[in-house]
Amino acid sequence: xxxxxxxxxxxxxxxxxxxxxxxxxxxxxxxxxxxxxxxxxxxxxxxxxxxxxxxxxxxxxxxxxxxxxxxxxxxxxxxxxxxxxxxxxxxxxxxxxxxxxxxxxxxxxxxxxxxxxxxxxxxxxxxxxxxxxxxxxxxxxxxxxxxxxxxxxxxxxxxxxxxxxxxxxxxxxxxxxxxxxxxxxxxxxxxxxxxxxxxxxxxxxxxxxxxxxxxxxxxxxxxxxxxxxxxxxxxxxxxxxxxxxxxxxxxxxxxxxxxxxxxxxxxxxxxxxxxxxxxxxxxxxxxxxxxxxxxxxxxxxxxxxxxxxxxxxxxxxxxxxxxxxxx
Amino acid sequence: xxxxxxxxxxxxxxxxxxxxxxxxxxxxxxxxxxxxxxxxxxxxxxxxxxxxxxxxxxxxxxxxxxxxxxxxxxxxxxxxxxxxxxxxxxxxxxxxxxxxxxxxxxxxxxxxxxxxxxxxxxxxxxxxxxxxxxxxxxxxxxxxxxxxxxxxxxxxxxxxxxxxxxxxxxxxxxxxxxxxxxxxxxxxxxxxxxxxxxxxxxxxxxxxxxxxxxxxxxxxxxxxxxxxxxxxxxxxxxxxxxxxxxxxxxxxxxxxxxxxxxxxxxxxxxxxxxxxxxxxxxxxxxxxxxxxxxxxxxxxxxxxxxxxxxxxxxxxxxxxxxxxxxxxxxxxxxxxxxxxxxxxxxxxxxxxxxxxxxxxxxxxxxxxxxxxxxxxxxxxxxxxxxxxxxxxxxxxxxxxxxxxxxxxxxxxxxxxxxxxxxxxxxxxxxxxxxxxxxxxxxxxxxxxxxxxxxxxxxxxxxxxxxxxxxxxxxxxxxxxxxxxxxxxxxxxxxxxxxxxxxxxxxxxx
Numbered sequence: 001x002x003x004x005x006x007x008x009x010x011x012x013x014x015x016x017x018x019x020x021x022x023x024x025x026x027x028x029x030x031x032x033x034x035x036x037x038x039x040x041x042x043x044x045x046x047x048x049x050x051x052x053x054x055x056x057x058x059x060x061x062x063x064x065x066x067x068x069x070x071x072x073x074x075x076x077x078x079x080x081x082x083x084x085x086x087x088x089x090x091x092x093x094x095x096x097x098x099x100x101x102x103x104x105x106x107x108x109x110x111x112x113x114x115x116x117x118x119x120x121x122x123x124x125x126x127x128x129x130x131x132x133x134x135x136x137x138x139x140x141x142x143x144x145x146x147x148x149x150x151x152x153x154x155x156x157x158x159x160x161x162x163x164x165x166x167x168x169x170x171x172x173x174x175x176x177x178x179x180x181x182x183x184x185x186x187x188x189x190x191x192x193x194x195x196x197x198x199x200x201x202x203x204x205x206x207x208x209x210x211x212x213x214x215x216x217x218x219x220x221x222x223x224x225x226x227x228x229x230x231x232x233x234x235x236x237x238x239x240x241x242x243x244x245x246x247x248x249x250x251x252x253x254x255x256x257x258x259x260x261x262x263x264x265x266x267x268x269x270x271x272x273x274x275x276x277x278x279x280x281x282x283x284x285x286x287x288x289x290x291x292x293x294x295x296x297x298x299x300x301x302x303x304x305x306x307x308x309x310x311x312x313x314x315x316x317x318x319x320x321x322x323x324x325x326x327x
Numbered sequence: 328x329x330x331x332x333x334x335x336x337x338x339x340x341x342x343x344x345x346x347x348x349x350x351x352x353x354x355x356x357x358x359x360x361x362x363x364x365x366x367x368x369x370x371x372x373x374x375x376x377x378x379x380x381x382x383x384x385x386x387x388x389x390x391x392x393x394x395x396x397x398x399x400x401x402x403x404x405x406x407x408x409x410x411x412x413x414x415x416x417x418x419x420x421x422x423x424x425x426x427x428x429x430x431x432x433x434x435x436x437x438x439x440x441x442x443x444x445x446x447x448x449x450x451x452x453x454x455x456x457x458x459x460x461x462x463x464x465x466x467x468x469x470x471x472x473x474x475x476x477x478x479x480x481x482x483x484x485x486x487x488x489x490x491x492x493x494x495x496x497x498x499x500x501x502x503x504x505x506x507x508x509x510x511x512x513x514x515x516x517x518x519x520x521x522x523x524x525x526x527x528x529x530x531x532x533x534x535x536x537x538x539x540x541x542x543x544x545x546x547x548x549x550x551x552x553x554x555x556x557x558x559x560x561x562x563x564x565x566x567x568x569x570x571x572x573x574x575x576x577x578x579x580x581x582x583x584x585x586x587x588x589x590x591x592x593x594x595x596x597x598x599x600x601x602x603x604x605x606x607x608x609x610x611x612x613x614x615x616x617x618x619x620x621x622x623x624x625x626x627x628x629x630x631x632x633x634x635x636x637x638x639x640x641x642x643x644x645x646x647x648x649x650x651x652x653x654x655x656x657x658x659x660x661x662x663x664x665x666x667x668x669x670x671x672x673x674x675x676x677x678x679x680x681x682x683x684x685x686x687x688x689x690x691x692x693x694x695x696x697x698x699x700x701x702x703x704x705x706x707x708x709x710x711x712x713x714x715x716x717x718x719x720x721x722x723x724x725x726x727x728x729x730x731x732x733x734x735x736x737x738x739x740x741x742x743x744x745x746x747x748x749x750x751x752x753x754x755x756x757x758x759x760x761x762x763x764x765x766x767x768x769x770x771x772x773x774x775x776x777x778x779x780x781x782x783x784x785x786x787x788x789x790x791x792x793x794x795x796x797x798x799x800x801x802x803x804x805x806x807x808x809x810x811x812x813x814x815x816x817x818x819x820x821x822x823x824x825x826x827x828x829x830x831x832x833x834x835x836x
Contacts (some may be wrong), residue, residue, distance in 0.1 A: 068510065068511070068528060070513075070516065101517075102517070102524075148786060150783075156514055157515075176786065192467035193590075
């Protein structure tokens with residue numbers, strides 16, 4: 001009799017234990033520190049669609065864009081929302097670079113890392129009619145160009161600007177870096193022949209590549225990309241050589257991940273880690289990765305934190321060398 | 328004619344029962360969204376975007392673009408009735424729309440605005456239907472130097488065409504430039520003039536400034552005049568619509584000019600705002616009744632509305648054909664396209680014919696549905712003007728405050744709105760024009776970016792603004808427009824000295 005009681009209590013306790021696992025109680029807000037239509041926004045809206053389609057949560061997901069001041073508006077919002085477990089923020093390398101370039105009192109260690117979802121590659125693109133066949137051709141031409149050869153990118157003192165700086169340092173040429181407001185604009189300007197090259201992500205120049213207006217020369221990575229399905233000109237992403245193989249030894253990738261505000265509970269964090277793990281395993285997510293040629297690289301917990309630490313150091317070094325740190 | 332067959336097929340897609348239903352729902356939602364300042368088209372579309380993920384892409388884009396049309400129509404309502412423009416391109420509509428409403432001609436002003444929007448949008452759609460690929464190619468010729476030249480043209484036409492004191496126009500323009508410079512400078516990546524304040528980091532949002540300068544200051548002025556209701560009791564019925572229509576053919580030249588300006592500015596991305604101001608400025612200069620502009624001239628409502636909507640609609644063209652959004656709403660729609668698995672760009676017209684032509688057909692039908700719905704509501708909205716102002720004013724103020732708060736969920740913005748209300752009041756008392764300040768605030772940082780991008784590329788040489796036929800033509804046109812006004816005044820002054828005509832003397836001041 002007594003044993004039966006014990007068993008019953010145990011079952012009850014287990015039941016309570018399960019009920020105690022945290023669940024969101026109101027709509028979940030995903031803050032996108034970039035404007036609507038950009039790569040981060042597309043990722044957030046894809047995730048929103050996947051979560052709602054598979055009913056991973058009972059609460060609706062809302063995507064909010066807070067793009068002002070190079071994403072600092074969204075980051076400050078999360079900073080102020082410490083303890084709010086119904087908020088998430090999409091992040092890229094901007095999580096290190098915005099504070100470094102502006103001296104704003106922001107630091108990723110004040111947030112709660114949830115999961116890293118992918119890494120984004122950068123490519124060297126030229127106009128389809130351009131005479132350059134490889135990064136080597138382009139660098140040779142750049143050395144004797146006067147005025148300096150124009151390379152377009154997104155905003156100033158950010159990823160594209162760093163890449164162009166690295167190209168200058170590696171190849172001994174001087175470029176005129178033209179910051180545009182989005183990768184889409186940089187791509188359009190390249191197809192109109194207003195710049196000689198750009199350093200867009202795959203997704204940002206995909207449409208113009210397929211439309212026969214631009215073409216990739218090489219990818220800024222140690223290895224070629226993995227996607228072998230034909231995209232344009234009978235080429236796949238995997239057919240694009242690395243820049244290093246063309247004598248331009250520069251490689252750079254950008255993380256794409258999710259953070260929560262600081263001071264949230266362990267079970268709350270665990271809920272979202274589990275959520276994004278599920279998202280990353282859906283066929284829709286894999287399709288999204290393939291469409292945007294993202295490098296699948298899911299990390300959570302300690303693996304994510306150690307990646308962040310190493311990545312922050314790398315960026316600090318790059319930003320200091322380029323002279324992009326705010327004084 | 329292949330395109331024509333595609334368009335007919337598109338109409339068949341758009342005219343299915345459920346798509347017509349989505350169209351009506353979209354337009355009504357859009358009007359509601361457009362009437363509330365701060366919510367605006369982009370937000371309305373963004374809020375509803377997730378709901379459409381489960382839908383078939385063609386129905387989804389029909390629903391969302393109908394919201395866009397509805398919001399465009401709705402934006403004119405608050406501009407005319409309360410002097411609060413809901414979107415940047417409705418600012419010019421307030422110049423004559425609001426005075427008309429105050430004179431008891433709200434119904435005429437609304438009818439004129441809606442009809443002009445329709446005509447403008449229709450010209451834009453016709454442009455998209457028949458010359459899409461050609462126009463898309465033209466847009467590609469716009470580099471930083473060309474963009475700057477377009478902005479220069481807008482600023483110069485405003486100074487040259489303005490009838491206010493030119494020194495005051497320039498002063499107002501400069502304050503606008505100053506305000507536009509606050510926040511993150513996208514060329515250097517540095518924060519400017521934020522004085523360490525995180526609130527100022529966002530810069531001055533155009534809507535907050537506009538709500539303050541136009542809406543709040545108007546309330547202050549009215550309060551000063553002792554809350555007397557200025558509007559006349561006009562008899563309002565649906566016949567007003569027909570009577571206004573009967574008078575419209577007289578203004579064909581203005582409508583045509585604005586439509587052309589609008590379409591031209593629309594395909595050069597980001598042109599809707601510039602288009603509305605230019606449409607207004609040109610009408611003011613070329614109209615026989617130009618002197619009455621600003622005092623409630625129906626042409627002053629027709630011109631900017633036609634231009635803005637011709638531009639707004641044409642702006643969807645670069646989005647579809649090139650993947651560059653021409654407006655904020657277009658940007659959200661663009662995000663939607665990607666989520667539905669459609670890649671905007673040159674291939675869209677080839678690979679997704681059904682979708683593209685369904686969308687184009689829905690532009691015709693959505694605008695028609697929008698026009699019918701808004702015209703039916705004209706008496707209803709115009710009747711608001713009969714309510715004594717002392718009742719309406721607090722409601723307007725609350726709506727303004729909510730609008731300002733919603734933009735980025737910040738209480739600071741409400742204070743900012745009130746500050747700009749006082750600024751607007753002082754400006755009006757001192758007879759400084761507000762429009763140039765708004766124009767500079769909206770286009771100032773874009774003009775600056777384009778200018779600096781052009782100089783970065785040319786290694787600092789100003790020759791880049793003279794380097795090809797397109798940019799040179801734009802710059803020459805801008806300088807001509809700039810000198811047109813002063814030159815005209817000088818001639819008038821010379822004649823005036825001989826004849827001492829009191830009217831010209833008054834106009835030149």
